[in-house]
Amino acid sequence: xxxxxxxxxxxxxxxxxxxxxxxxxxxxxxxxxxxxxxxxxxxxxxxxxxxxxxxxxxxxxxxxxxxxxxxxxxxxxxxxxxxxxxxxxxxxxxxxxxxxxxxxxxxxxxxxxxxxxxxxxxxxxxxxxxxxxxxxxxxxxxxxxxxxxxxxxxxxxxxxxxxxxxxxxxxxxxxxxxxxxxxxxxxxxxxxxxxxxxxxxxxxxx
Amino acid sequence: xxxxxxxxxxxxxxxxxxxxxxxxxxxxxxxxxxxxxxxxxxxxxxxxxxxxxxxxxxxxxxxxxxxxxxxxxxxxxxxxxxxxxxxxxxxxxxxxxxxxxxxxxxxxxxxxxxxxxxxxxxxxxxxxxxxxxxxxxxxxxxxxxxxxxxxxxxxxxxxxxxxxxxxxxxxxxxxxxxxxxxxxxxxxxxxxxxxxxxxxxxxxxxxxxxxxxxxxxxxxxxxxxxxxxxxxxxxxxxxxxxxxxxxxxxxxxxxxxxxxxxxxxxxxxxxxxxxxxxxxxxxxxxxxxxxxxxxxxxxxxxxxxxxxxxxxxxxxx
Numbered sequence: 001x002x003x004x005x006x007x008x009x010x011x012x013x014x015x016x017x018x019x020x021x022x023x024x025x026x027x028x029x030x031x032x033x034x035x036x037x038x039x040x041x042x043x044x045x046x047x048x049x050x051x052x053x054x055x056x057x058x059x060x061x062x063x064x065x066x067x068x069x070x071x072x073x074x075x076x077x078x079x080x081x082x083x084x085x086x087x088x089x090x091x092x093x094x095x096x097x098x099x100x101x102x103x104x105x106x107x108x109x110x111x112x113x114x115x116x117x118x119x120x121x122x123x124x125x126x127x128x129x130x131x132x133x134x135x136x137x138x139x140x141x142x143x144x145x146x147x148x149x150x151x152x153x154x155x156x157x158x159x160x161x162x163x164x165x166x167x168x169x170x171x172x173x174x175x176x177x178x179x180x181x182x183x184x185x186x187x188x189x190x191x192x193x194x195x196x197x198x199x200x201x202x203x204x205x206x
Numbered sequence: 207x208x209x210x211x212x213x214x215x216x217x218x219x220x221x222x223x224x225x226x227x228x229x230x231x232x233x234x235x236x237x238x239x240x241x242x243x244x245x246x247x248x249x250x251x252x253x254x255x256x257x258x259x260x261x262x263x264x265x266x267x268x269x270x271x272x273x274x275x276x277x278x279x280x281x282x283x284x285x286x287x288x289x290x291x292x293x294x295x296x297x298x299x300x301x302x303x304x305x306x307x308x309x310x311x312x313x314x315x316x317x318x319x320x321x322x323x324x325x326x327x328x329x330x331x332x333x334x335x336x337x338x339x340x341x342x343x344x345x346x347x348x349x350x351x352x353x354x355x356x357x358x359x360x361x362x363x364x365x366x367x368x369x370x371x372x373x374x375x376x377x378x379x380x381x382x383x384x385x386x387x388x389x390x391x392x393x394x395x396x397x398x399x400x401x402x403x404x405x406x407x408x409x410x411x412x413x414x415x416x417x418x419x420x421x422x423x424x425x426x427x428x429x430x431x432x433x434x435x436x437x438x439x440x441x442x443x444x445x446x447x448x449x450x451x452x453x454x455x456x457x458x459x460x461x462x463x464x465x466x467x468x469x470x471x472x473x474x475x476x477x478x479x480x481x482x483x484x485x486x487x488x489x490x491x492x493x494x495x496x497x498x499x500x501x502x503x504x505x506x507x508x509x510x511x512x513x514x515x516x517x518x519x520x521x522x523x
Contacts, residue, residue, distance in 0.1 A: 004330050006302075006378025010295035028410065033482060037475060038468035040414035044421035045464035048429055049457050051257045054450070055443045063457075072461065083414055087422065090390055091262055093326035093383050097287070098294040158371050161344020162337060176450075183454020184461070192462045 001148060001166055002088070002103050005096030012154045017101030023078045023108055030075035039073060043080040047087060054176055061173050066107045066144055067137025068181050070114035072195055077111035078104075106147045110140035126189060129196070133185040138178030145170035256433070259426050260322060262419075263395040267318065274316040274392040278496040279401035285503035286312075286389045292507035293381045299370055301514040302377035308506065309384035316388035326383045334376045342368030395419055400486055413484055421471075429460055 008016070031039060046069050053060040070077045082104040088094040095103040114136045121132040145167050152163040188195050261267075268275065274282065293305035313323055345368035347353060356362040390398055396416060403412040436456065443449050 001333065004333050004375075004379040005290070005382035006294045006375050010291065013291075013294065024411075028408065033410065034472075036410050036414055037417055037472050037480075040417035041421050041468040041471050042461075042464055043414070044418045045425050045460055047418065047422055048257070048425040049460055051259075051426070052429065052453070052457065054453060055445050057445055079411075079414075083411065083418060086415065087418055090386070091260055091422075093329040093386060096294070096330075096379060097290050097382055097386065158341070158345050158368075162340050164344075165336065165340050179450050180454045180457070183451050184458040187455045187458030188461060191458065192465060195461065195465055 001169065002085075002095030003099040003106070003148070003151060004093075005098045007096075007155060007159075008099055008102055008151060009154060009156075010098075012151065013098050013102060015101075016099075016105050016151070020082060020101040020104035020108070023105070023112075024082050027075055027077070027079035027082075027108075031079060035076070039076045039080055040083070042073065043084050046080065047084045050084075050088075054180065056172060056176060061176060063177055063180060064107065064141055064144060064173065065137075065177075065181075066110040067114040067133075067140030067177070068184065070111035070140065071118045071133055071136065071185070073111075074115045074119070075112075077115055078108035081108045081111055102151050106144050106151065109147065110143040113143055114140040130182060130185045130189060133196075134178045134182030137181035138174045141170055141174045141177045145174075257426055257429065259422055260325065261423075263391055263393060263398060265394060267391050268394045268397070270317055270392060272316045272388075272392065273499065274312070274388040277392075277499055278490055278492040279393050279397055280405055280490055281492055281496045281500040282392075283389065283398070283401055284405065285500040285507075286385055289503055289507040289510075290382045290385055290389075292511050293385075294378050296378060296510065296514045297374075298514050299374045299377060301510060302374055302381065304513070305381035305510055306377050306384070308510075309381040312388045313384045316392050318387045318391045322391065323384055323387050326386060327380065330379055330383060334372070334379060337372035337375050338369065340368075341372040342366065344368070345371060397488065400488065401490065403486075404490060409483070416484070417471075421467075424467075425460065425464060428463065429456075432456055432459060 046065055050062055050065055053062050066077075066081065069080055073080050082100075085095055085100060085103050085107065089097055089100055089103075117136050117139075118129075118133055121129050124132065148170075149163040149167045152159050152166060185196070289308075293302070293309070296302045296305060313320075342364040343362070345351075345365045347363075347365055348367065352366040354364040354366065356364060399412045399415050402415075403409055433456070436452065441449075441452055443453070
């Protein structure tokens with residue numbers, strides 16, 4: 001769920017922009033400059049993957065993928081997610097222009113968190129890592145939903161109900177995201193295990 | 207039942223009007239989805255419609271002659287984004303509707319195809335509809351609120367103030383969304399990004415945006431082909447383990463291919479002399495006319511804020 005324009009109080013929106021800009025700067029610094037075009041190409045792939053709708057009973061949901069981006073891209077994930085959101089806003093209006101900072105934090109921080117947790121399992125057996133990856137990406141959605149609820153609640157008491165509903169709406173997505181990410185990771189582990197390494201490209205992050 | 211306070215009527219009416227409007231949008235979107243999912247014999251272009259990514263700022267779109275097309279992109283972005291922030295911080299429903307009207311006027315002046323604007327509104331409709339449904343049920347009742355009780359013994363309480371809060375959010379979202387068209391569809395995407403670079407966005411981010419914009423279309427094409435292949439082999443998506451497994455493999459394949467592509471793309475860029483910079487030929491020069499137009503928009507934005515903070519409470523009290 002992306003926050004649209006006009007929901008957040010302006011000072012919250014601006015603060016989120018400042019925080020997001022800081023995180024993007026850190027992410028940019030931690031990414032080798034040679035890898036930037038590659039991160040951009042991978043980001044397009046994540047962008048397209050988030051357009052795919054997964055059937056869920058009578059309706060369908062799209063994946064948020066913060067956990068997977070974190071696992072694949074590590075420190076670069078915040079940058080990738082922020083630029084992905086910029087493009088989603090410009091092309092589709094998924095998420096408002098003035099809420100870009102908030103949406104960036106909402107998806108970017110879980111990605112970093114997922115990357116950190118998954119990194120902790122780097123020496124574990126393949127099976128444990130895949131399981132950890134699935135749980136981590138489900139957890140990423142949980143964190144994203146919590147941040148969303150907190151941001152919505154900054155709008156005042158009137159927005160508390162919406163914040164709770166938004167939180168509840170993410171429950172099926174958490175399960176679905178964990179399951180599908182598990183399958184994605186299993187596939188990637190068999191076909192291209194270097195994608196699950198510390199950095200998918202040879203030039204290591206500084 | 208006590209009479210409605212005098213200033214309440216138009217606000218509630220606007221709120222309900224917007225609610226109906228958004229409901230219709232959601233309904234239309236749902237029917238289109240249903241229609242696509244079943245019936246109607248398969249057409250040639252069907253698979254290209256799925257996951258359609260609208261192009262932003264093609265050369266054709268940039269060829270228009272409106273004032274937005276001729277405006278220096280740097281000043282255009284700065285002043286319209288300023289207006290967007292002002293419109294998003296408005297607190298009065300009436301003023302938010304004024305912002306909506308201004309954005310509509312800008313959209314019509316720019317003369318971009320209205321279908322794009324409609325798609326933007328449709329993209330937000332679900333999120334905004336949630337506000338219209340949830341807000342009247344959950345907004346805490348303040349003194350002076352009009353509460354409608356439905357059902358036996360009034361077990362559903364609708365607080366009409368919820369409608370007006372939701373309408374305020376929707377009006378603000380609409381006014382920014384409509385402004386996106388004159389803002390970004392009136393010159394080429396590359397020119398917009400160049401302008402952003404000139405305005406101080408780090409060059410590396412701008413390059414990444416350009417690369418991303420290009421490869422989004424490549425990967426969209428790629429997943430369409432994968433999807434057709436899966437369909438031909440008998441895959442029908444459903445809510446079951448097999449479908450999820452297949453979808454996981456599908457996305458995994460996309461990521462594996464894209465990782466391989468990153469290397470090829472980067473090598474091709476190096477072959478063509480990439481050294482961390484993109485050569486930019488086009489320059490910008492701001493004429494007095496551009497500055498004047500920018501000043502007008504800033505004045506308009508300030509006017510909206512002043513109206514919101516001062517005039518409307520005074521007029522309606």
